[in-house]
Amino acid sequence: MIVITSDLVSEFWxxxxxxxxxxxxxxxxxVEMQIVxxxxxxxxxxxxxxxxxxxxxxxxxKIYTPFEIxxxxxxxxxxxxIVICVHEHQHVIQYNEKGTIYxxxxxxxRNSRALFEVEAYRSNLEMNYWRYGKSKSARETAxxxxxxxxxxxxxxxAFKSLSLINSSVRQNIVVNESSKVAIDWLxxxxx
Amino acid sequence: MKNILLxxxxxxxCTPKNECVPQNTRCLGNQSQICNLDKSWQLITDCxxxxxxxxxxxxxxxxxxGHVTGYTCVKNDGGK
Numbered sequence: 001m002i003v004i005t006s007d008l009v010s011e012f013w014x015x016x017x018x019x020x021x022x023x024x025x026x027x028x029x030x031v032e033m034q035i036v037x038x039x040x041x042x043x044x045x046x047x048x049x050x051x052x053x054x055x056x057x058x059x060x061x062k063i064y065t066p067f068e069i070x071x072x073x074x075x076x077x078x079x080x081x082i083v084i085c086v087h088e089h090q091h092v093i094q095y096n097e098k099g100t101i102y103x104x105x106x107x108x109x110r111n112s113r114a115l116f117e118v119e120a121y122r123s124n125l126e127m128n129y130w131r132y133g134k135s136k137s138a139r140e141t142a143x144x145x146x147x148x149x150x151x152x153x154x155x156x157x158a159f160k161s162l163s164l165i166n167s168s169v170r171q172n173i174v175v176n177e178s179s180k181v182a183i184d185w186l187x188x189x190x191x
Numbered sequence: 192m193k194n195i196l197l198x199x200x201x202x203x204x205c206t207p208k209n210e211c212v213p214q215n216t217r218c219l220g221n222q223s224q225i226c227n228l229d230k231s232w233q234l235i236t237d238c239x240x241x242x243x244x245x246x247x248x249x250x251x252x253x254x255x256x257g258h259v260t261g262y263t264c265v266k267n268d269g270g271k
Contacts, residue, residue, distance in 0.1 A: 111228050138256040153213075153228055160214050161225055161235050163256040164263035170254070171266050174242040 002131075002190040004078045010070035013085055015185055016178075020061070020089050027052060027064040043107070045149040055147070058088045059103070060095055082182070083127045089178040090120040114145055114154040118161050119176070125162070125169045126179040130186070135169045138162035216261035218247035223262045238264035 002008075017024060027033050033052065036059070041048035046055070054075060057064045065084070067076040076084075094116055095102050105112035121141050129135040142159035150158070174180055211217075211226035218224070219232070227233040238245040245264040252259050 115227075115233060135255075157214060157225070157228060160216075160261065163259045164216065164223065164225075164235060164250070164261050166256055167250055167252065167254065167259055168236065168241070168245070168264045172243070173245055173264055173266070175236055175240055175264070180242060 002186055004082065006070040006072075006078065008189065009078050009081050012082055012182070012185065013069045016085050016089055016182065019181055020092050020178075022058075022061045022063055022089065022092055024063045024065060024069065026068070027057065027066045030064055032059070033057065033064050039107075043149075045107075045113075046147055050147070056084045056088055058091045058095075061092055063088045063092075079131065082186075083124050086123045086127050086176075086178045086182045087120045089181075090123045090176050091116070093177050094119065110148075110150050110154055113148055114150045114158050117145055117148055117150075118158050118165075121162065122165050122169075123176045123179045123182075125166055126174050126176060127182065129169045129172070130174075130179075130183050135166050138166050216263075218249075218262045221247050223247045223264060225261070236264045243267075 013024065016022070036057065037048045037051045040046050040051055051057070053066055056066065063085075065081075067073050067081065069081060070078070072078055098105075102116070106116055107113075121144070124141065125135045138159055141162050142155050145155050145158050168175070174183060210230045211232055213226050213228050213230060215226040216223060216235070217226075217232070221238040223235045223238065224232045225235050236247075238247045241264055244267040246267055247262055248265045249262050250259060250265065
């Protein structure tokens with residue numbers, strides 16, 4: 001049993017940033033995020049305003065959040081701030097593994113983007129199962145890929161992958177490195 | 192002559208050998224893979240990298256996500 005408090009969320013983020021050598025910035029303050037938002041909008045990947053206000057974004061090893069860490073907002077409750085931290089760190093792991101190629105593929109190929117996101121969303125499923133003993137719906141999770149400019153074919157493929165992933169998650173199987181690190185830390189804080 | 196040419200074209204035409212049908216799944220070693228939209232195999236899960244011992248295995252089950260079939264990582268005891 002763990003109680004998610006503002007302090008715990010802040011400590012958790014600090015731990016993950018140190019562990020993965022990442023940094024964090026506020027999205028609304030970052031000029032580079034305005035540029036990325038315009039780029040993504042012009043590529044048809046996602047709506048500019050939606051991107052700036054609703055999505056946490058990672059570029060290389062820097063994570064940009066649309067919320068103040070540890071402070072609940074209407075879109076971001078404390079647990080979702082933990083889950084998004086784990087999700088984004090899985091993207092950092094992808095970046096560490098493939099470098100700039102990861103970023104190019106992510107931006108230029110919908111299919112690759114869907115694959116990268118499916119892997120990162122596995123962290124969401126793993127984290128939710130760890131906390132609630134119930135994983136999120138594969139369908140709802142796959143549908144989130146519409147926000148990333150993915151079409152029906154990519155979403156159906158993501159749904160199939162996430163359904164199979166969910167079957168593993170329901171057996172308490174954890175695969176993503178970011179989830180393993182996060183769960184270990186959270187378990188050490190549980191009473 | 193025409194037939195010989197056709198035979199040569201057939202024999203040497205470039206047919207990708209590993210093409211698969213999108214959404215099909217398989218185990219390759221202890222990895223579960225899914226056939227991607229570009230008809231190439233894509234890793235879903237490396238069952239050697241799970242937190243507990245797992246094997247890649249075919250499942251056919253009804254659960255919250257519907258009727259789920261395909262290859263994925265399950266606990267080494269068969270998920271029981």
